[in-house]
Amino acid sequence: MTALRGFAPNTTAARPLLLALAVPVAVAGMLLLAWTAPAAAAGPDPALAPYRELARSPAAARLLAVARAALESHWSGAPPDTAPAPDWPGAPTALYLSLVRGEQTRACVGSPTPPRGTLAESVRALAEAALASDLRRPPVRRDELAALRVVLAFAGTGAPVADPMSVDPGREGLLVGGARGHVAFLPGEARTVAWALREARRAGVVEPGQPPEYTHFAVVTITEPRSPTPRGEAPDEDE
Numbered sequence: 001m002t003a004l005r006g007f008a009p010n011t012t013a014a015r016p017l018l019l020a021l022a023v024p025v026a027v028a029g030m031l032l033l034a035w036t037a038p039a040a041a042a043g044p045d046p047a048l049a050p051y052r053e054l055a056r057s058p059a060a061a062r063l064l065a066v067a068r069a070a071l072e073s074h075w076s077g078a079p080p081d082t083a084p085a086p087d088w089p090g091a092p093t094a095l096y097l098s099l100v101r102g103e104q105t106r107a108c109v110g111s112p113t114p115p116r117g118t119l120a121e122s123v124r125a126l127a128e129a130a131l132a133s134d135l136r137r138p139p140v141r142r143d144e145l146a147a148l149r150v151v152l153a154f155a156g157t158g159a160p161v162a163d164p165m166s167v168d169p170g171r172e173g174l175l176v177g178g179a180r181g182h183v184a185f186l187p188g189e190a191r192t193v194a195w196a197l198r199e200a201r202r203a204g205v206v207e208p209g210q211p212p213e214y215t216h217f218a219v220v221t222i223t224e225p226r227s228p229t230p231r232g233e234a235p236d237e238d239e
Contacts, residue, residue: 002211008190010046010159014166014179023215038077039066039092043130044217044218045156045157045217047090047091047093047156047157048090048093048154048156048219048220049090049217050089050090051062051089051093051154051220052088052220053091054154054222055158055220055222056139056219057088059089060222061130062085062086063085063086063119063120063123063152063222064150064152064222064223064224065081065124066081066085066120066123066124066127067097067124067126067127067150067152068127068150068224069081070123070127070128071099071127071128071131071145072145073148074128077080080124081124081161082174085118085119085120085123086119086120087118087119088118088119090103091114092115092119092129092153093114093154093155093156094110094111094112094113094114094155094156094217095110095111095114095115095119095122095123095126095152095153095154095155096108096109096110096111096126096152096155096184096186097110097123097127097129097130097132097150097151097152097153098150098151098153098155099130099140099148099149099150099234100148100149100150100151101138101144101147101148101149105189106131106137106140106148107131107133107134107137107140108130108186109129109130109133109134110119110126110153110184111126112155112182112184113238121171123152127150136203147188149223149224149225149226150223150224150229151221151222151223151224152171152194152221152222153220154187154219154220154221155173155184155186155217155218156163156217156219157216157217157225158173158215158216158218159175159215159217160213160214160215161212161215161216162214164176164193164196164197164212165193165194167193167214167216168197169185169187169188169189169191169192169193170187170188170230171187171224172187172216172217172218172219173186173187173195173216173217173218173219174190174196174214174215174216174217175214175215175216175217176196176197176201176205176206176212176214177212177214178198178205178206178207178208178210178212178213179207179210179214180204180205180207181205182205183196183197183199183200186219186221187219197212200212
């Protein structure tokens with residue numbers, strides 16, 4: 001993820017979601033994202049308990065509506081959605097937003113550290129950034145938007161892991177860091193840990209001969225259904 005590259009209600013722990021990367025350049029404090037997890041499974045992160053509750057509540061659908069409105073207003077010029085929206089349910093966490101078509105990530109941006117401002121403000125900013133700030137992919141076109149699902153991911157603090165091969169890519173997140181930034185992989189996105197490491201090198205985060213640093217983390221996600229549902233209907237839920 002870049003300083004700003006590359007962020008649903010569905011809380012399934014082992015399901016592919018998005019891809020992100022974080023390089024200290026571009027828009028302040030955000031990055032792109034992917035997925036992975038450690039063998040010594042880091043169990044549920046207590047700090048994410050309020051977010052698990054959020055993902056199971058009607059507030060999750062409201063947050064997704066905030067993101068969807070921000071995406072659509074980029075082209076329509078409509079004023080921002082200022083209706084009441086949930087704020088951080090607990091201590092702010094790392095936040096990622098992805099746009100997904102089927103099982104493929106079309107764009108992903110996020111922040112490896114808690115963003116500033118309210119949760120709704122952070123979601124709006126990431127939605128806008130997702131349209132063009134994922135430098136690995138071409139900008140999202142207006143005609144694509146209806147076919148893309150919004151996925152929001154709240155990430156725990158995580159813990160260092162010495163051997164990335166001990167991580168289970170289907171259940172937890174993996175953050176690969178180097179001198180040029182970080183790339184994060186959310187549960188289910190990385191086919192294998194080896195694939196995730198190749199992606200980190202391809203993204204330029206890990207330089208040849210440089211030993212990367214690895215951190216695994218828990219994730220709570222909320223996601224729109226396969227096709228966006230009319231306002232008021234409940235979305236899917238996942239951790």
